[in-house]
Amino acid sequence: MGRAQYVLLILYALYRVLGMFLFYFIHFLTHPQKIFAKRKVHHCPPALRDESYGMHQFITVNGIKLHCVISGPEDAPVMLMLHGFPEFWYSWRYQIREFNKDYRVVAVDLRGYGESDKPLDSKAYTIPQLVSDIIELISSVCKDKCVLVAHDWGGIIAWRVVYQRPDLIAKYIVLCCPHPKRYLELAQVDLNTLMRQWYVLLFQFSYIPEMIIRADDYLFLKDLFTDSKTGVVNTNRMDDDAISAFIYTFSQENALKCPLYYYKTMRDPNKQRDQPRDQKVQIPTLLMMGVHDSFLTQALGEGNEKFVENIRVKNIDGSHWLQQDCADEVNREMRGFLEN
Numbered sequence: 001m002g003r004a005q006y007v008l009l010i011l012y013a014l015y016r017v018l019g020m021f022l023f024y025f026i027h028f029l030t031h032p033q034k035i036f037a038k039r040k041v042h043h044c045p046p047a048l049r050d051e052s053y054g055m056h057q058f059i060t061v062n063g064i065k066l067h068c069v070i071s072g073p074e075d076a077p078v079m080l081m082l083h084g085f086p087e088f089w090y091s092w093r094y095q096i097r098e099f100n101k102d103y104r105v106v107a108v109d110l111r112g113y114g115e116s117d118k119p120l121d122s123k124a125y126t127i128p129q130l131v132s133d134i135i136e137l138i139s140s141v142c143k144d145k146c147v148l149v150a151h152d153w154g155g156i157i158a159w160r161v162v163y164q165r166p167d168l169i170a171k172y173i174v175l176c177c178p179h180p181k182r183y184l185e186l187a188q189v190d191l192n193t194l195m196r197q198w199y200v201l202l203f204q205f206s207y208i209p210e211m212i213i214r215a216d217d218y219l220f221l222k223d224l225f226t227d228s229k230t231g232v233v234n235t236n237r238m239d240d241d242a243i244s245a246f247i248y249t250f251s252q253e254n255a256l257k258c259p260l261y262y263y264k265t266m267r268d269p270n271k272q273r274d275q276p277r278d279q280k281v282q283i284p285t286l287l288m289m290g291v292h293d294s295f296l297t298q299a300l301g302e303g304n305e306k307f308v309e310n311i312r313v314k315n316i317d318g319s320h321w322l323q324q325d326c327a328d329e330v331n332r333e334m335r336g337f338l339e340n
Helices: 003-030 089-099 127-141 153-164 180-187 191-195 208-226 240-250 257-267 269-274 327-339
Strands: 055-061 064-071 078-082 104-108 146-151 169-175 285-290 311-316
Touching: 003 191, 003 208, 055 127, 064 089, 064 127, 078 089, 078 127, 078 153, 089 104, 089 146, 089 240, 089 327, 104 127, 127 146, 127 153, 146 153, 153 169, 169 327, 180 191, 208 240, 208 257, 285 327, 311 327
Parallel strands: 078 104, 078 146, 146 169, 169 285, 285 311
Antiparallel strands: 055 064, 064 104
């Protein structure tokens, strides 16, 4: 990609960021009472304590406690689920109930998320550190190989786990996160692929992203999951109870600050030492991409076979929030893949 294209990309990202600032500035000028309104206190919704999802446990890895929701027979194969941003264990609710009859399902809050520990040093969120968390977690909950399931940021971490410790993974299922080398390959020639990641620039700022997300009682989160451009296609899958669960979780102390560190540490040169290796992934892999994903182009689903020996790619008629949006189809694809 040439210099002119990079300049265009930066200008576009600035345009989107400034446009968002202007939107909220005008919003507060026209609704001044919301500037001085006391922040609403959100209480834990019953769904997050629903025992059908499993037991809430804390597992110590790398000196921090990770919150996990665990269900299913103790002697069954382990299925470990890694969420993305801005999500937490609850984003796997439809998969937990589907697979905990046959698997020991472990849905984790990644470090900095949900009820897991939240170190306040940004250096605690480098990719090598996040990968190490998951490798230790697998060793803690699994006597043999596990089925690794990941979405979005969880996929960024999981691809590295697959490369570093293939001996721990039986099968790999990843949603809305192509192989990292495929992303880099396409990003060098396709401006649209990079433009869809404009929000990464926004998240480099301090304080401002948190203010925007909290504004007007977390309107940003509501729109992200339900807006016609970025939200779910099947609106019944993201009802008021689900939105309440997300807002409650991200309204807690440091619940936004720490997840945003994931984006800030992307600038850390140390992450370059943790890029996937040149050899192909040998673990059987299922990649599912959303046809209406606002953040990833469809082309990213193509060409992954160059980096994975045994991969199946499935395009699903849904949004970026695929495991919630199209739960039935995602579950069918997962079960067919696991039983093959």
